[in-house]
Amino acid sequence: MASRPITAQRRESATVHPFPMPSMVSIVLGAQWGDEGKGKLVDLLASAADVVCRCQGGNNAGHSVVVSGVEYDFHMLPSGFHLEHCVNIIGNGCVVNLPELVEEIKKNESRGVTNWSKRLLISDRAHLVFDFHKQTDGLIERGRGKGSLGTTKKGIGPTYSSKATRNGIRMIDLMGDFTIFAEKLRSLHNYYKLTFPDLEDDIEKTIEQFKELAEYFRPMTIDTISYLNEAILDGSKKILVEGANATMLDIDFGTYPYVTSSNCSIGGVCTGLGLPPKYIGDIYGVVKAYTTRVGDGVFPTELKNEIGEHLQTRGREWGVTTGRKRRCGWLDLVLLKYTNMINGFTALCLTKLDTLDELAEIKVATTYKRNGVELPNFPASVDTMHDIEVEYVTFPGWRGRSTSECRTFNALPHNARLYVQFIEQFLGVPVKWIGVGKDRMAMVRVF
Structure with a gap:
């Protein structure tokens, strides 16, 4: 049957009762191996946002936000938690350790966060992390021996494994009939105990603990998919998503x-929140002015010398979550070209430029070669990456000219501006912000 033509009357009706313009969601993603300073940009953007969302990962992530000299450390909580006007969503793609979330809330309460209980929403579809997941994480890592992955041992991988195996337990289970929840938890525990007989935990004690946690988190547990989409369609809400890892x-x-267990790129935003792609607006990639990595794994531009130690010390490079020292190296534009291809960044936030202030010269990686031949694509295999040759472009530093007090692009030292402009030109993405210090105001707004 042919569709009816749109009549003048129907067009007039549509004019009188137009659909509201939906809000476009802004997204902040890490463009390297984490620890890029996403929390600082999220804090800046959250000051004008109504809703801040986490879409994946668990408390294996760590974001630091410094406000008026007070440092807030967020692991599971979204980085808008300290802002009284912000609703904070933990999405369905996250895995949540409830006892540790309580501790994180209390820690931030002690630093002045108030009126949070009506501003924290947890997806009823989010999966739960239990103590046996954490123990399993440690046992698996220990069993790898020299092939360890450097996991945070927070139980994230085993929890996502439970999700994929389809015996995982979600917030909605905890909010339902508690007798059924307890049966599911005992069954899941037995499943892990059969595989890992060395597990040492009291499942009955855990059940009692979660009985209390159910009531604590009940007011915050909702269908966040519907909530978020209603906020988008409302048209008046500013919505921000912060990627973890x-x-x-x-x-x-x-x-x-040598990766985490979730999708930390743009696709994880849609699946981890129930966010339709058509509502995605700006995608901001956060890039440290050099490269760091915590834990094991390939690192083509790593500096195992005094320059690497200088970056580590001056940049205060140790993990928020694990406390481990981060490995440091030169900025890798081959890597960034790859992550930009995946995410489609609309603009970049370049962080910790001030860490480079005392260097006489600065290098950036522009090409990978193997056996003298340039690699056309970013390698899929870490075995390939072990023997690649890295080609660099060298820039003169701006030693003696501090960037920490700069607040405009033209105020930056000439050589610092050249460095930033080269990054923009190589990647074809504009740099919108430049971080030049730890405080929230230590930021150059380029445009």
């Missing part, structure tokens, strides 16, 4: 197997 730790696109 980073693209090079993505389970599909990262340096596998």
Whole structure:
């Protein structure tokens, strides 16, 4: 049957009662191996946002936000938690350790966060992390021996494994009939105990603990998919999504197997929140002015010398979550070209430029070669990456000219501006912000 033509009357009706313009969602993603300073940009953008969302990962991530000298450390909580006007969503793609989330909430309460209980929403579809997941994580890592992956041992991988095996337990289970929840938890525990008989935990004690947690989190547990989409269609809400970890730790696109267990790239935003792609607006990639990596895994531009130690010390490079020192190296534009291809960044935030202030010269990687032949694509295999040759472009530094007090692009030292412009030209993506210090105001707004 042919469709009816749109009549003048129907067009007039549409004019009188137009659809509201939906909000376009802004997204902040890590473009390297994590620890790029996403929290600082999220904090800046969250000041004008109504809703801030986490879409994947668990408390294996760590974001630091400094406001008026007070430092907030967020692991599971979205980085808008300290802002009284922000609703904070933990999406369905996240895995949540409830006892540790309570501790994180209390820690931030002690630093002045108030009125949070009506501003924190947790997806009823989010999966739960239990203590036996954490223990399993440690046992698996220990069993790898020299082939360890450097996991945070937070139980994230085993929880996502439970999700994929389809015996995982979700927030909605905890909010339902508690007798059924307890049966599911005992069954899941037995499943892990059969595989890992060395597990040492009291499942009955865990059940009692979660009985209390169910009531604590009940007011916050909702269908966040519907909530978020209603906020988008409302048209008046500003919505921000912060990715955890980073693209090079993505389970599909990262340096596998030295990756995390979730999709930390743009696709994880849609699946981890129930966000339709048509509502995606700006995608901001956060890039450290050099490269760091915590834990094991390939690192083509790593500096195992005094320059690497200088970057580590001056940049205060140790993990928010693990406390481990981060490995440091030169900025890798081959890697960034790859992560930009995956995510389609509309603009970049370049962080910690001030860490480079005291260097006489600065290098950036522009080409990977193997056996003298340039690699056309970013390698899929870490075995390939072990013997690649890296070609660099060398820039003169701006030693003696501090960037920490700069607040405009033209105020930056000439050589610092050249460095930033080269990054933009190589990647074809504009740099919108430049971080020049730890405080939230230590930021150059380029445009």
